Amino acid sequence: MKGKDAEDCENYIKALHTTQDGKFLVCGTNAFDPICDHMVSTNGTLILEGSHQRGRGSVPFDPHQMQTSLMVGKYRSVLHVLMPSLRSGPARLCLSSYRHLLFMVESKQQIAIGSEDGDDDNVFLFFTEKAAEQLSGNIRVSRIARVCKGDMGGRRTLQMKWTTYLKARLDCPLAHSGMPSLVQDVFLLEDPDNWRDSIFYGTFTSEPETSGTWGQSAVCAYKLSDVTEAFRGRFLTRLHSGRWDIYTGEVPVPRPGSCINNKIRATGVTSSLDLPDQSLLFVKEHPLMESAVRPVSGKPLLVQAGTHFSKIIVERVPSLDGAQHHVMFIGTDSGWLQKAVWFSGEGSHIIEELQLFQTPQPVSFLQLSSTTGQLYTGSRDVVVQIDTSECSSYTSCYDCVLARDPYCGWDQVTLQCAPAAGASSRIQSLNDGDVSMCPPSEVKTKPVVIHLDIGTSELIPCSPEVNLPVSWKFPDTVVLPSDRHMVINNDLLITRATKSDAGLYNCETVETVKGNKHYQTVVQYLLLVQDTNSADPLQTAAIVFSFVANLVNIALYITIVVAETIPNCSCSSSCAIIRCVATTDEDHRDALENDHHNDYDHRDNYVVILIPEDVVDHQGYNNNHDNYEVNEIPEEELEHQGCGDH
Numbered sequence: 191m192k193g194k195d196a197e198d199c200e201n202y203i204k205a206l207h208t209t210q211d212g213k214f215l216v217c218g219t220n221a222f223d224p225i226c227d228h229m230v231s232t233n234g235t236l237i238l239e240g241s242h243q244r245g246r247g248s249v250p251f252d253p254h255q256m257q258t259s260l261m262v263g264k265y266r267s268v269l270h271v272l273m274p275s276l277r278s279g280p281a282r283l284c285l286s287s288y289r290h291l292l293f294m295v296e297s298k299q300q301i302a303i304g305s306e307d308g309d310d311d312n313v314f315l316f317f318t319e320k321a322a323e324q325l326s327g328n329i330r331v332s333r334i335a336r337v338c339k340g341d342m343g344g345r346r347t348l349q350m351k352w353t354t355y356l357k358a359r360l361d362c363p364l365a366h367s368g369m370p371s372l373v374q375d376v377f378l379l380e381d382p383d384n385w386r387d388s389i390f391y392g393t394f395t396s397e398p399e400t401s402g403t404w405g406q407s408a409v410c411a412y413k414l415s416d417v418t419e420a421f422r423g424r425f426l427t428r429l430h431s432g433r434w435d436i437y438t439g440e441v442p443v444p445r446p447g448s449c450i451n452n453k454i455r456a457t458g459v460t461s462s463l464d465l466p467d468q469s470l471l472f473v474k475e476h477p478l479m480e481s482a483v484r485p486v487s488g489k490p491l492l493v494q495a496g497t498h499f500s501k502i503i504v505e506r507v508p509s510l511d512g513a514q515h516h517v518m519f520i521g522t523d524s525g526w527l528q529k530a531v532w533f534s535g536e537g538s539h540i541i542e543e544l545q546l547f548q549t550p551q552p553v554s555f556l557q558l559s560s561t562t563g564q565l566y567t568g569s570r571d572v573v574v575q576i577d578t579s580e581c582s583s584y585t586s587c588y589d590c591v592l593a594r595d596p597y598c599g600w601d602q603v604t605l606q607c608a609p610a611a612g613a614s615s616r617i618q619s620l621n622d623g624d625v626s627m628c629p630p631s632e633v634k635t636k637p638v639v640i641h642l643d644i645g646t647s648e649l650i651p652c653s654p655e656v657n658l659p660v661s662w663k664f665p666d667t668v669v670l671p672s673d674r675h676m677v678i679n680n681d682l683l684i685t686r687a688t689k690s691d692a693g694l695y696n697c698e699t700v701e702t703v704k705g706n707k708h709y710q711t712v713v714q715y716l717l718l719v720q721d722t723n724s725a726d727p728l729q730t731a732a733i734v735f736s737f738v739a740n741l742v743n744i745a746l747y748i749t750i751v752v753a754e755t756i757p758n759c760s761c762s763s764s765c766a767i768i769r770c771v772a773t774t775d776e777d778h779r780d781a782l783e784n785d786h787h788n789d790y791d792h793r794d795n796y797v798v799i800l801i802p803e804d805v806v807d808h809q810g811y812n813n814n815h816d817n818y819e820v821n822e823i824p825e826e827e828l829e830h831q832g833c834g835d836h
Contacts, residue, residue: 204249310449338449362410393499407499408490446473492538521553587628623703652697
């Protein structure tokens with residue numbers, strides 16, 4: 191097309207729906223000349239029928255124009271129109287006010303089924319627009335609008351247009367933001383027992399900062415009963431001065447914007463075509479309600495800074511104790527997927543975060559298959575399938591329970607984290623993350639030995655398998671940022687090393703549940719700092735000991751502490767006081783290590799060895815009265831250094 195970009199002249203699919211006869215209705219922009227066709231699936235292959243019906247009014251001409259569509263019975267609701275299917279039905283209904291919309295999504299709520307009042311089904315629309323009721327007129331706000339599925343327009347007034355269109359402000363308050371939040375996506379979690387208890391979940395963002403970066407994003411939830419109540423409230427009216435105020439006059443009967451129900455039918459009005467002009471003129475001039483729809487608990491379920499939430503989908507998941515939990519899957523504009531759950535009285539808990547694509551790009555859709563347990567998501571170029579209950583990523587009971595994932599539980603028989611459904615041998619602690627129910631771990635972390643020269647620098651890595659905050663301790667005190675110590679992407683950077691840096695370092699993950707911090711060791715490092723001008727024989731002995739002990743496989747846990755050189759020592763070279771202890775008692779070992787941690791002057795250091803009794807007996811070192819040959823330190827040297835027959 192002349193004057194248009196060649197890329198924009200491609201046929202961009204903007205609507206895809208399943209029709210009542212099992213076919214697919216697909217519509218595209220077709221080089222600014224919209225076209226629709228029916229598509230069938232034959233032996234797993236999609237085939238176009240070739241009907242090539244005009245798609246004007248079904249999808250926009252411009253591929254960049256925002257739009258939404260929804261199949262409602264034999265109608266298709268789209269931007270600007272709710273039009274019938276291309277096969278049959280009444281003439282299309284146009285809503286001229288939609289041309290000002292900046293964004294819109296839709297949701298249908300089946301109210302008519304089982305309704306004692308004979309209510310019609312509702313179609314809800316969520317969008318952002320410039321707030322006419324604001325004096326400035328340039329402030330964008332979020333809206334929720336409602337129309338009735340059976341709306342056929344008026345006979346004389348509002349011909350071919352909505353007679354039931356009402357709208358209200360949709361609030362999702364964000365702290366530290368003076369502007370309204372803008373709705374990005376909405377998902378309806380239907381209640382199978384009572385439609386009034388269904389909940390809308392929506393993603394919202396604040397206006398972009400002047401720098402172009404996003405300020406805050408949030409998830410808000412709304413009860414359908416609160417939405418219905420807002421549309422039963424008072425109307426706003428525009429005064430001659432241009433200011434908006436509450437309408438205090440008489441409201442026509444039937445109430446403007448109402449769906450046709452049994453009560454209205456009793457007055458002789460069987461469809462919107464029978465509505466009196468007085469009611470139609472009123473709803474035309476007063477579509478805006480006074481009351482705003484406010485979120486459950488009056489605040490967002492989840493707020494994050496520097497993130498742009500795009501899409502959301504929610505699933506109701508039962509826990510092992512029978513409680514129902516709403517698990518949210520939230521897509522972002524940078525291609526991340528967040529899995530979160532909301533706990534009453536605590537707020538939202540992020541279970542995990544996944545990077546979906548190799549390059550950052552917006553998550554454009556989310557679709558959940560509850561029957562298969564698969565989540566389908568993707569961008570403009572990529573489609574991704576994800577298992578909602580990927581429990582195998584939690585490799586220990588501690589990780590499984592502390593993740594507080596309603597899909598997962600720790601199996602006490604197979605000793606694996608597995609889907610919680612259908613197994614009585616699995617445990618969970620969703621509310622508290624109580625890891626005390628896990629069996630004591632028998633796996634001990636062996637320190638990784640690092641040799642470092644005085645004055646040099648070292649980046650010590652830490653790569654936890656779970657996405658949790660990390661804390662470094664040395665030996666039991668949290669390492670705080672300083673001019674020589676810095677944590678970079680979980681790794682610890684030590685610069686200009688000194689003798690005081692020598693010792694045991696722990697990298698731990700930190701999980702906070704209801705104010706209680708849970709720590710789990712990821713990796714331990716034993717840092718040996720040496721002066722290149724003066725070798726330390728005790729460090730050499732410690733290294734030899736560690737190597738040989740690993741070879742003979744007799745040490746389950748070894749802690750070696752570098753001794754401090756004692757001035758004015760009579761030894762020919764540097765020497766130190768050291769206590770050598772071999773024990774089969776784990777409590778004894780822990781007590782000795784604690785003694786060392788409290789021994790800040792390093793004048794009473796230990797080589798502590800924990801060895802299983804059966805190994806001790808097998809090696810002939812009964813009762814812990816022999817100095818181990820694996821130390822490769824002569825007995826007289828041990829005695830000289832203060833290590834007697836311990």
